[in-house]
Amino acid sequence: MKKVLVTGGLGFIGSHTVVNLIEEKYDVVIIDNLFNSKLEVLDRIEQITGVRPKFYQFDVQNISKLDEVFKNEKPDVIIHFAGYKAVGESCKKPLMYYKNNLESSFALIEMMEKYNCKNIVFSSSATVYGIPKKVPLTEEDPVQSSTSPYGETKVMIERILEDESKVHPEFNICLLRYFNPIGAHKSGLLGEDPNGIPNNLLPYINKVAVGKLDCVHVFGNDYPTVDGTGVRDYIHVCDLAKGHVLSLNKLKENPGLCIYNLGTGKGTSVLEIIKLYEEATGVKIPYVIDPRRDGDVAINYASNEKAKKELGFNCDFDVKQACLDGYNYQVAEEKRTKK
Numbered sequence: 032m033k034k035v036l037v038t039g040g041l042g043f044i045g046s047h048t049v050v051n052l053i054e055e056k057y058d059v060v061i062i063d064n065l066f067n068s069k070l071e072v073l074d075r076i077e078q079i080t081g082v083r084p085k086f087y088q089f090d091v092q093n094i095s096k097l098d099e100v101f102k103n104e105k106p107d108v109i110i111h112f113a114g115y116k117a118v119g120e121s122c123k124k125p126l127m128y129y130k131n132n133l134e135s136s137f138a139l140i141e142m143m144e145k146y147n148c149k150n151i152v153f154s155s156s157a158t159v160y161g162i163p164k165k166v167p168l169t170e171e172d173p174v175q176s177s178t179s180p181y182g183e184t185k186v187m188i189e190r191i192l193e194d195e196s197k198v199h200p201e202f203n204i205c206l207l208r209y210f211n212p213i214g215a216h217k218s219g220l221l222g223e224d225p226n227g228i229p230n231n232l233l234p235y236i237n238k239v240a241v242g243k244l245d246c247v248h249v250f251g252n253d254y255p256t257v258d259g260t261g262v263r264d265y266i267h268v269c270d271l272a273k274g275h276v277l278s279l280n281k282l283k284e285n286p287g288l289c290i291y292n293l294g295t296g297k298g299t300s301v302l303e304i305i306k307l308y309e310e311a312t313g314v315k316i317p318y319v320i321d322p323r324r325d326g327d328v329a330i331n332y333a334s335n336e337k338a339k340k341e342l343g344f345n346c347d348f349d350v351k352q353a354c355l356d357g358y359n360y361q362v363a364e365e366k367r368t369k370k
């Protein structure tokens with residue numbers, strides 16, 4: 032299993048994974064339509080690894096272009112990151128989310144069948160567990176209908192891939208359920224820098240840290256948690272990226288369908304994150320407490336025991352390191368964009 036086709040490979044998680052794959056001597060081919068990424072990321076991957084992966088810029092839904100890539104590249108395995116991911120936006124534009132996330136997955140599955148590509152790793156999410164009845168969440172916990180169209184696409188694609196695995200016992204399918212990826216590559220060259228107001232906590236804190244936003248809005252401080260604020264499982268994006276390389280090792284054993292949580296197994300509250308961020312960077316992060324947001328749950332974190340046992344997964348970085356790496360990336364990005 033040498034050649035890996037990475038869809039969405041210039042995005043936040045995809046780019047970090049591509050670096051790991053190149054470091055592990057995989058031959059990487061990327062498809063990305065740059066909807067939520069920049070071409071410079073390709074230069075940065077080359078700067079870090081010394082290798083410039085082959086890159087195709089088009090929408091994965093474009094079946095004729097995809098067919099061409101499969102015909103020419105003959106990938107052994109697909110890692111499918113490409114998709115839209117903003118939960119709030121998906122509630123306002125459901126069709127856009129269903130169309131892109133589902134159609135791109137359909138196109139890839141068709142190509143797997145046509146070109147006998149037997150292996151796929153799919154970017155799923157902890158969102159498939161819905162509102163958790165207990166924590167930590169294990170892979171045996173039920174998948175539930177989601178509150179957002181984004182989450183629902185993950186539930187649906189998981190289901191579609193499970194059904195495909197029943198009729199294609201030769202397919203090896205790995206569903207990776209990510210918890211909350213944060214941080215950035217230690218070089219400061221790769222990270223997450225969303226346009227406009229960030230949806231997620233850490234990109235928001237980064238923008239406050241560099242003075243682009245005034246203060247962090249903490250939604251609710253009356254949850255039954257350590258300090259009343261919401262608790263999540265924040266995983267360093269480089270640890271998450273490593274999980275993908277480990278999942279490829281697993282696929283080499285012909286496991287059929289397999290499912291893993293990728294999280295740290297530990298929860299951290301919003302106020303704890305703010306404190307750790309301040310300790311790591313020395314930058315004061317002002318915050319205000321706002322009312323709870325609809326749909327937010329009090330506590331959500333993973334059991335990563337299965338990934339540890341079956342993939343040899345572990346986390347090298349803690350939340351404080353992720354805060355520092357994320358901040359360093361943001362500062363470097365500000366300097367680069369000012370040039």
Ligand SMILES: NC(=O)c1ccc[n+]([C@@H]2O[C@H](COP(=O)([O-])OP(=O)(O)OC[C@H]3O[C@@H](n4cnc5c(N)ncnc54)[C@H](O)[C@@H]3O)[C@@H](O)[C@H]2O)c1
Nearest residue numbers: 039042043044063064065066067068090091113114154156
């Ligand atoms: N970041 C998170 O918090 C998180 C959590 C759970 C799951 N995920 C999933 O992981 C995957 C990657 O997330 P990310 O944070 O790196 O997102 P991202 O937006 O940074 O990366 C996705 C990439 O896919 C590209 N893309 C989108 N639709 C495409 C299409 N139709 N054709 C070609 N390219 C397309 C975008 O341009 C972008 O570069 C997504 O599927 C996301 O839903 C992310």
